[in-house]
Amino acid sequence: MSLPFKPASTPWLLAHELRLSWRGFKAGRKGRGPGAFIAFGVLGAMILVGGVFLGLGVRDVDVPLVPLAVAIADLALAVILTLMLSTTLAGAADALYERNDLDLLFSSPLAPRKVLFARALGMAINAGLWFMVPAVLLLTPSIVLGHWAWSGVFVVLAAAALGASGLGLLLAMALFALIGPRRTRTVAQVLAALIGAAFFLASQFRNLMGEKASESLFARIALDARDGRLTLPPFADWPLRAALGQPVPLLVVVVIGAGIFLVAAQVLGRRFAEAAAATQGAETRKAARGPTRAFAAGAFRATVRKELRLVSRDAALLSQVLLRVLYMLPLAFLLARNAAHMPAWALAGPAAAVTFLAGQVAGSLIWITVSAEDTPDLLAISPTPMSVLRQAKLTAALIPVAALLAIPIAVLAWFAPLAALWTAIGAGLTAWSAGLIGVWRQKPGKRADFRRRRAGSFLAALAELLIAFLIGGATALAVAGWYVWALPPLIVAGAVMMALRRTDEQIAAALRAASV
Amino acid sequence: MKCLGAGLTEALIVRGLNKTFAKPAVSDLDLTVHAGELYALLGPNGAGKTTTLRMVAGLTQPDSGEVSIFGVDARKDPAGAKALLAWAPDEAMIYDKLTPLEYLEFVAGLWNIEPGAAKTKAEELLAALGLTDEARRRCEGFSRGMKQKVALAGALIHDPKLLILDEPLTGLDAAAARLVKDMLQARVDAGGTVILTTHILEVAERMADRIGIIAGGRLLAEGTLDELRGKVGEAGGKTLEDVFLQLTAEAVA
Numbered sequence: 001m002s003l004p005f006k007p008a009s010t011p012w013l014l015a016h017e018l019r020l021s022w023r024g025f026k027a028g029r030k031g032r033g034p035g036a037f038i039a040f041g042v043l044g045a046m047i048l049v050g051g052v053f054l055g056l057g058v059r060d061v062d063v064p065l066v067p068l069a070v071a072i073a074d075l076a077l078a079v080i081l082t083l084m085l086s087t088t089l090a091g092a093a094d095a096l097y098e099r100n101d102l103d104l105l106f107s108s109p110l111a112p113r114k115v116l117f118a119r120a121l122g123m124a125i126n127a128g129l130w131f132m133v134p135a136v137l138l139l140t141p142s143i144v145l146g147h148w149a150w151s152g153v154f155v156v157l158a159a160a161a162l163g164a165s166g167l168g169l170l171l172a173m174a175l176f177a178l179i180g181p182r183r184t185r186t187v188a189q190v191l192a193a194l195i196g197a198a199f200f201l202a203s204q205f206r207n208l209m210g211e212k213a214s215e216s217l218f219a220r221i222a223l224d225a226r227d228g229r230l231t232l233p234p235f236a237d238w239p240l241r242a243a244l245g246q247p248v249p250l251l252v253v254v255v256i257g258a259g260i261f262l263v264a265a266q267v268l269g270r271r272f273a274e275a276a277a278a279t280q281g282a283e284t285r286k287a288a289r290g291p292t293r294a295f296a297a298g299a300f301r302a303t304v305r306k307e308l309r310l311v312s313r314d315a316a317l318l319s320q321v322l323l324r325v326l327y328m329l330p331l332a333f334l335l336a337r338n339a340a341h342m343p344a345w346a347l348a349g350p351a352a353a354v355t356f357l358a359g360q361v362a363g364s365l366i367w368i369t370v371s372a373e374d375t376p377d378l379l380a381i382s383p384t385p386m387s388v389l390r391q392a393k394l395t396a397a398l399i400p401v402a403a404l405l406a407i408p409i410a411v412l413a414w415f416a417p418l419a420a421l422w423t424a425i426g427a428g429l430t431a432w433s434a435g436l437i438g439v440w441r442q443k444p445g446k447r448a449d450f451r452r453r454r455a456g457s458f459l460a461a462l463a464e465l466l467i468a469f470l471i472g473g474a475t476a477l478a479v480a481g482w483y484v485w486a487l488p489p490l491i492v493a494g495a496v497m498m499a500l501r502r503t504d505e506q507i508a509a510a511l512r513a514a515s516v
Numbered sequence: 517m518k519c520l521g522a523g524l525t526e527a528l529i530v531r532g533l534n535k536t537f538a539k540p541a542v543s544d545l546d547l548t549v550h551a552g553e554l555y556a557l558l559g560p561n562g563a564g565k566t567t568t569l570r571m572v573a574g575l576t577q578p579d580s581g582e583v584s585i586f587g588v589d590a591r592k593d594p595a596g597a598k599a600l601l602a603w604a605p606d607e608a609m610i611y612d613k614l615t616p617l618e619y620l621e622f623v624a625g626l627w628n629i630e631p632g633a634a635k636t637k638a639e640e641l642l643a644a645l646g647l648t649d650e651a652r653r654r655c656e657g658f659s660r661g662m663k664q665k666v667a668l669a670g671a672l673i674h675d676p677k678l679l680i681l682d683e684p685l686t687g688l689d690a691a692a693a694r695l696v697k698d699m700l701q702a703r704v705d706a707g708g709t710v711i712l713t714t715h716i717l718e719v720a721e722r723m724a725d726r727i728g729i730i731a732g733g734r735l736l737a738e739g740t741l742d743e744l745r746g747k748v749g750e751a752g753g754k755t756l757e758d759v760f761l762q763l764t765a766e767a768v769a
Contacts, residue, residue: 288615289652295621295625295631295632296631297630298625300625303626306618309613309614309618313654314613374609374610374611374612375610377575377603378609378670380574381575381602381603382627383595383596383627385595
């Protein structure tokens with residue numbers, strides 16, 4: 001299908017970018033059946049229904065410009081911005097290294113500035129749509145029912161997306177200049193994960209510092225607002241005013257967002273082209289020094305070693321795991337700290353969260369070690385039974401999870417041995433169930449494709465989430481001492497697992513069908 | 517597990533092999549490769565060469581037919597058959613994030629080679645292929661030819677009795693191609709068996725003991741170059757290219 005714009009114009013390039021993004025999005029869901037799209041549709045309908053109720057409820061209500069509302073708006077914008085920045089930074093790093101079409105574009109007569117402008121605008125649209133679509137569904141009823149000025153929210157989101165795209169590019173190029181092409185990709189991926197988790201970590205700062213137990217940043221703000229002690233810096237209310245459609249704040253927000261974007265796109269055009277060229281062959285590393293290790297004995301050990309090497313060298317996977325670890329560590333810390341001076345029931349929540357996140361980390365690792373294989377033919381022609389290779393891949397995925405959990409559980413065991421035992425059992429169960437789901441519902445492919453696809457089977461991900469919730473809940477109840485109540489969620493989790501179970505023959509048939 | 521009444525002088529016996537995807541890819545194919553020979557399987561694009569070799573290697577299930585590798589029935593005892601062979605396709609089966617040594621460690625593990633012997637063999641192979649300096653550098657920065665050489669080392673690490681190569685010279689420069697050809701010849705001279713496909717007919721003409729020509733999934737002719745010349749009606753004088761083009765043109769017609 002030809003693009004409806006003048007060839008080589010900026011809209012034509014942008015349409016090309018968006019077409020590739022859309023096809024990538026669809027390809028990522030290929031093989032999941034209509035389930036994913038139905039789930040998106042149902043979710044959208046639910047948000048829309050919520051929006052209708054919201055619209056009816058606030059028909060004659062104006063948002064008060066009180067400190068609490070201002071603080072909530074500022075925090076929401078900050079969270080959205082960090083998440084957008086996380087996406088655009090990873091996107092900017094990928095744009096430098098993914099050579100699918102950059103060589104073609106930069107070898108054409110198009111100005112590099114124009115190429116970068118279209119690519120950056122595509123990144124902004126991709127990052128913005130994740131927030132814009134739910135916002136449109138949620139707020140359109142209110143806007144139609146009289147709050148027309150609230151459409152300022154959409155403008156603020158668009159400005160935030162543009163700003164995040166510009167910042168992502170600037171950050172990626174700064175990394176490139178500072179640490180060179182070889183390390184930029186890895187560092188950018190890790191930094192994107194850190195930025196994505198920034199607000200959660202900031203919210204837990206007071207917990208970690210131990211100023212007051214169970215008091216997060218958000219709780220502190222709510223308490224201060226209730227007591228009339230919340231003071232905000234000047235202009236802190238401008239994001240809220242902009243979202244409510246006040247012209248001057250709205251104009252300022254747009255100028256800031258679009259300004260960052262334009263400056264980045266205009267200034268970096270030529271440098272981006274040079275940087276992209278410099279990445280060619282940049283991932284070549286120096287040869288390792290020192291004596292070589294002895295070879296592993298047998299297929300199981302050799303496969304475990306190979307998988308651990310591949311996991312440790314996969315920047316995208318590490319950043320994904322790091323994000324989950326960043327969520328897990330403060331909770332684990334809280335769990336261990338509370339264990340020293342709190343009753344058992346106070347440990348239930350953090351224990352459940354650690355259990356849940358252990359399953360999530362295991363799921364990420366298992367999904368890629370079991371399903372992503374660059375040389376399936378090599379494994380298939382070897383005389384090693386597939387079951388041995390599968391066990392080795394599962395073992396390799398679970399070793400980092402066990403290592404991550406070892407310290408918090410050891411600390412917890414010191415103060416509250418029984419709670420530690422239940423948390424270890426819960427975390428082990430979620431990791432084990434994630435492993436089984438990863439094996440039963442594997443989708444073979446190459447590692448590079450997995451990076452692009454980002455996610456696995458929709459059904460598997462949903463089931464993993466549900467089972468982690470159920471086992472997390474059971475762990476919380478067991479830690480609180482309500483053992484009998486821990487059984488029902490475990491039974492439901494077991495039933496879900498039984499429903500997902502596939503025999504070896506069924507797995508082989510599914511793999512054959514997928515390879516045709 | 518023996519089959520087809522094979523003696524140990526036959527490295528590969530294929531009987532009545534069939535495979536159909538959207539249309540027949542291999543039809544009723546019979547093939548025999550003797551132990552200690554270099555056999556070149558030639559054919560135009562889409563002739564069924566790769567599908568045939570994938571079925572021999574156990575990577576694609578045939579619809580019907582029998583495959584015996586050194587007397588072992590590949591369908592009844594796949595692990596036994598796989599232990600005897602190695603397969604190297606035109607796209608190198610390697611991991612970009614592993615070094616050649618790490619890759620060879622993994623492959624040796626798959627074939628359960630004793631670690632000490634495997635390490636020594638790996639270092640010898642890398643030296644023979646001119647990769648000693650790259651042995652501990654990740655493969656991600658390697659050229660296509662270097663990756664092919666690493667994959668070839670992987671195919672040889674367990675000393676297979678039957679080596680199957682699909683377009684082994686693709687992407688190699690002249691020096692590397694010569695190196696690989698010399699290694700294959702040395703392997704055959706030492707009693708090993710090699711089956712290869714190639715579009716470079718000069719390679720088959722110079723190296724192969726026997727040649728099979730396949731088109732439309734059927735074996736059109738098989739034999740030494742002289743025997744093939746005889747089959748097209750003119751003994752001597754004709755190059756393999758002439759013979760190949762004439763036979764495949766007749767098949768298409």
